[in-house]
Amino acid sequence: MTVLLGALLTALLSVGVLSVPLPYVVLGPGPTVNTLGSENGKEVIQVTGRATSTSAGQLRLTTVGVQPTVRLRSALAGWFSSDEAVVPRELVYPPGESQEEVEKRNAEDFQNSQTSAETAALRELGYPIKxxxxxxxxxxxxxxALRxxxxxxxxxxxxxxxxxxxxELIRAKPAGTALKIGYTRGGTPGTATVTSREQDGRPRIGVEIDQQQPHPFTLRIDLGDIGGPSAGLMFTLGIIDKLEPADLTGGKIVAGxxxxxxxxxxxxxxGIAQKLVxxxxxxxxxxxxxxxxxxxxVRNPQPDLPLLRVATLDDALKALEALRAGGQPTRC
Known part of the structure; x- marks a missing residue:
């Protein structure tokens, strides 16, 4: 069997098949970044106008490396690798979208993840959204009704x-529902009854809104060359750790x-399997x-790397608190 396989590969190589691009990509472990540290000489999370604390541990975001052009040799290596996965190209680069378009969208998702991370962290720190x-x-x-x-x-x-x-609350009820909208106007609370109307197939109340979250300092996340929204949780924890006196890590290297x-x-x-690696x-x-x-x-474990289940930011904070106290957080 081994001789036959070797002969087949030799024959394929002789006709140049091994050099032909295949409709697959190879996913592998990407770089990890400590959100509490620095990259390229710059702090990943930068705070101006408020004192920050220093952690004894790390909060590392994880990524997946994508090999966009795959030939038979690298595909075979990926198929036999325990650290990599060979997947159809269309799962990463949808038909009709160029590689450049996908990368641009991933960059936008990454930027949006930073914004949501700041919002979630500031809420946890006591700065409500208006x-x-x-x-x-x-x-x-x-x-x-509203002004x-x-x-x-x-x-x-x-x-x-x-x-x-x-x-979410407006769309939870069908168009034509009379909704009681609570508001404050000039500091005085009030209630208005607004009957939603269907527009573009969804119930709406006919206002354009602005979300604000006043806080007396500035936040900036400075990290390039990473795309997608999956770093949101670790950015959120990093911001909280920097702005709170308590060390969320308990001196450990925490990834997620x-x-x-x-x-x-x-x-x-x-890419959870590659991120675990x-x-x-x-x-x-x-x-x-x-x-x-x-x-x-759970199907792709790494030795001596406990998997902690989190559905919310509160879950993550409680898990880290339990670790610091020597307890047992909820596992996958």
Whole structure:
């Protein structure tokens, strides 16, 4: 069998098949980055106008390396590698999109993940979000009910904690529903009844909104050459660690992954198996896994790398607190 396989490969090589690009990509462990540290001589998380603390450990985001052009030789190597995965090219580069377009979208997702990380971290640190009315649509359902600069606080008694939450609450009921919209106007609370209308197939209340989160310092995340939204959770934890006196890491190297939204919900990501390999190689002692990725992570474990299940920012903070106290956080 070995002789036959060798003869086949020799024959393929002789006709140049090994050099022909295949419709696959190879996924492998990418670099990991300590969000509490520096890259290329610059702090990853930069704070101006407020004192920051120093951690004895690390909070490392993890990435997946993508080999976009794959020939038979590298595909065979990937298929037989325990650290890599060979997947159809269309899973990474959808049909109709160029590699450059995908990379641009990934860069935008990465930027958005930083914004959501800042929002979630600042909420945890006690800086609430304000959802303000920016414009009222002429002839729309909110005319005579809401005004520019009203701060929207609730929908049918449910708190409006972010712009996304407002949209979620409005869309939770069909168009034509009379909604009780809580607001403050010039510091005075009030309630308006607004009947939603369908627009573009979805219920709306006819206002354009602006989300603000006042805080007396500036935050900046400075990290290039990484795309996608999956660093959101680790950026959020990094910001909190920098701005709080407590060391979230307890002196350990903590790795992880996961998207995050303004509400602090942690979402699933791709390439968890490769990220676990990268984390282990970086010396991580524990890995924060999005709840929806737990099953896949358990199928691809790394030795002596506990997998901690997190569905929210609060879950992640409680897991790290339990580690510092010598407890047992929830595992995958």
């Amino acid at each position: 959802v303000l009315v920016k414009t009222v649509t002429p002839g729309g359902p909110s005319v005579d 520019v600069d009203d701060v929207l606080t609730s929908v049918d008694g449910a708190p409006v904690t972010s712009a996304a939450k407002l949209t 992954t996961g998207t995050i939204d303004d509400e602090g919900r942690v979402g699933p990501i791709g 990268g984390a282990k190689e970086a010396g991580a002692k524990v890995f924060l896994v999005p709840a929806d990725n737990c099953a896949e992570a």
